[in-house]
Amino acid sequence: MRRTFIAFAVAGLLAATAAQADTMAHCAAAWKAMTPADQAKTTYKAYSGMCLKTGYVVPPAPAASTSNSRMKTCAAQWNDMKAKKTTGNQTYQQFSAKCLKGS
Numbered sequence: 868m869r870r871t872f873i874a875f876a877v878a879g880l881l882a883a884t885a886a887q888a889d890t891m892a893h894c895a896a897a898w899k900a901m902t903p904a905d906q907a908k909t910t911y912k913a914y915s916g917m918c919l920k921t922g923y924v925v926p927p928a929p930a931a932s933t934s935n936s937r938m939k940t941c942a943a944q945w946n947d948m949k950a951k952k953t954t955g956n957q958t959y960q961q962f963s964a965k966c967l968k969g970s
Contacts, residue, residue, distance in 0.1 A: 938967065
């Protein structure tokens with residue numbers, strides 16, 4: 868009975884250690900995925916402490932479909948301008964930089 872208890876206790880500790888290591892890896896990956904502006908708001912030590920206390924939560928995926936949609940809209944506008952010969956003296960790169968910013 869005593870050996871069984873010890874075996875379960877050791878197994879529990881190993882499982883907890885593995886889960887914490889997995890959480891630490893996810894927290895480190897989340898830190899690396901943060902923008903420099905967000906990283907500047909805190910330190911890695913403070914962030915990892917908070918992440919480990921609260922448990923790792925998968926961050927929401929970036930709105931790739933929105934940016935892809937915006938790119939398609941800008942490309943369509945450029946094609947219309949090009950067909951009407953109203954591009955002025957700007958290149959597509961100049962136009963798209965302004966268009967993607969929303970100006």
